[in-house]
Amino acid sequence: MNHAALFKPIQIGDIEIKNRIAMAPMNVGYTGPNGYPSEQSLAWYAMRARGGFGLIMTECVVMNPHRWAGHEALNPPLLIDERYYRFHSELTETIHQYSGCKLCLQLSPGWGRQGHPHVNSKDCPAGAPSAIPLEVDMRKLNQGWIKQIKRIAPEASTLLPDLETLQGMKGDEYIAFKNLVVDYMADKFPEMLHLICGDTPRELTKAEIVDLEDRFAVQAQAAFKLGYDAIEIHAPHGYLLHQFLSPRSNKRHDEYGGTINNRVRFLSNIIIKTREKIGHDKAFGVRLSGDELMPGGIPHDEVKKVIGLCKDAGANFFNISQGSAENPGAAFAPDGEGEFTQWAPGFKQASGGMPVITPSFINPETAEKAILSGETDIISLGRQAIADPFWPVKVKEGRVEDIVKCKRCQRCFMDLMTSNWLRCSVNPIVGREKMYPELFLDTPKLTKKIKQFKEKIKNLPQI
Known part of the structure; x- marks a missing residue:
């Protein structure tokens, strides 16, 4: 089988993506100690770009500069001011060396109650919609x-x-x-x-919420100038924006709480303010949990209303997740594959047919079936992209038997949670990508430029 449906181009906003295969956003902890992308970060993404992914979605990048942002040991990358810009532009320049690969920045206003006080700010609780601590079931x-x-x-x-x-x-x-x-x-x-038992956050003030809305728009505009092809708002599986959407974690009595229109206001304001800065054509979407899958959480019917409101505000693609950290078996990493597809029809219907990205696949047959069904437009690989960075090119070349398949063992997640360097049970190169430049550096563009440069300097006189 050639799995042709996986390799048809698709248009989102003003960009064309060369195939229907994305790498899902995954925080892997390779960022430098102050939130700057590191050499390992570049190597990590570059190897997946060379592997044939049409769209690479970055890990959650936080634009919140405040002490109450809720950052923790997962060490997310930051994009909060001009100090970070040249490091992100190096990432976009690197990824664009690879045969039309597009790069989507997943941008976040913070982690709320799923974070905890920063090691340098123990006296300052994380900010959230309400003072309700995380409690994992x-x-x-x-x-x-x-x-x-x-x-x-x-x-x-x-x-x-x-x-x-x-x-x-x-x-x-x-x-x-x-x-x-x-x-x-x-x-x-x-x-x-x-x-398991989270720190109690403090309730954000309206002024702080508006501050994040405005800052988000500024950094989103900067991100496009730095070369990112698309931006996705990080609003899924229990993080700060999700907490505002969920009646389980949002008990506010102002215009940011209560009705679904109020609970979505933070998110919709971010979309509106960002669109004012970036224009109407850019690829600008939202990731949402299809259902919180917790008692009192936001159900699928309400999520569909959120999708409609986001579309009206200016979002033009949607990415599916599910659950929250309080339901660790569903959020991020279920045991099987294709489970997230159950929410895709609702996303398609509520968005009026806008492009939908659906994650959590292992086998190309399952992934292609999801595309052919019309339920989703792009499939994304998370843990499977860790296990085998070259999944897309292997599928395209008909080398399905060579795919290194994810075992769903959760080694990657547990390494992250225990402050270890993220590794993989089936891929010994994970976390060591920067040590194997031969697996990602010889891109056609760079090889041609280096060859031309060598030709020009080979006859230099000796000094």
Whole structure:
């Protein structure tokens, strides 16, 4: 099979994407200590660009410069002022060496209650719509998470029942189990306790919200000038903008809380203000969870209303996610593949047919089926792009049997959560890309330029 449907170009805004295969946005922690893209960041993205992805979406890049931004050990890259600009322009220039590959910046106003006070600002709680702490429901773990917990803390195996028993716990039984786990983590892994029982954030003022709306527009405009082809607003799976959308985490009584129109105001204002600066043609979209998948969270029917309001405000593509960090088995990393596709018809209908990106695939057959069904327009690979950076070119060349497939073991996620350098169980190069320039540096454009330069200097006189 040649999987031709995966290699048809598609137009989004003013850019044409050469195929229907995107790399999903994934924070991998390779950023420098002050939020600057590093050599490893460049190598990480460049290897995937050489691998044939038509669209590469960056990890979540934070534009919030304030002490209450909620940054933590995941060490996200920043784009907050001109100090960061030349580093981002180096990234865009590098990726554009690769045969028409487009680069989309995922831009975020912060992490809210899914973050916690910065190591340099312990006295300043993260800002959120309401002062409601994160509380993960451990009954919503999946097999990958269980496997990794047992890997990093073998002694904890005695605390963990099998997954079916854990998922069936109710009432006092679950409370007793959770208390046992919290006590254990407080003793053995205190630095990770906030991942289950989050720090209480503080409620943002209206002035602070408006400040973020305005700053977002400024940095989005800068990003296009720096060479990014598209921008995606980071509003999915429980982070700050999602928290405003969700009645579970937004208990405000002002114009940013209450009705769905009020809860979407922060997001829609960002779109409106950004469109005023970048014009109407740029590729400018939003990533949203199709359903929060938590009691009292934002359901799919309300998400569709959000999509409609975002379209009216000026968004012209949408990217699907699901859940939030409180439901770790669904958000980010389900055990199987194609699960996110269930939300795609709702996204297509609510957006009036605008381009939709759907993640979480492993096999090209499954990915092509999603495209051919008309439910989605672009498929994206997250963990599978970690496992095999060359998935697109292998599929195009008919070398499907050579694909290194993701095992859904969650090694990458757990390394990130435990402050390790992110690795992969099936790809030994992950985290070491900068050590293998031969796998990404010989792009046609750069090779031609270097050859021409060498020709011009080979007969220089000796000094």
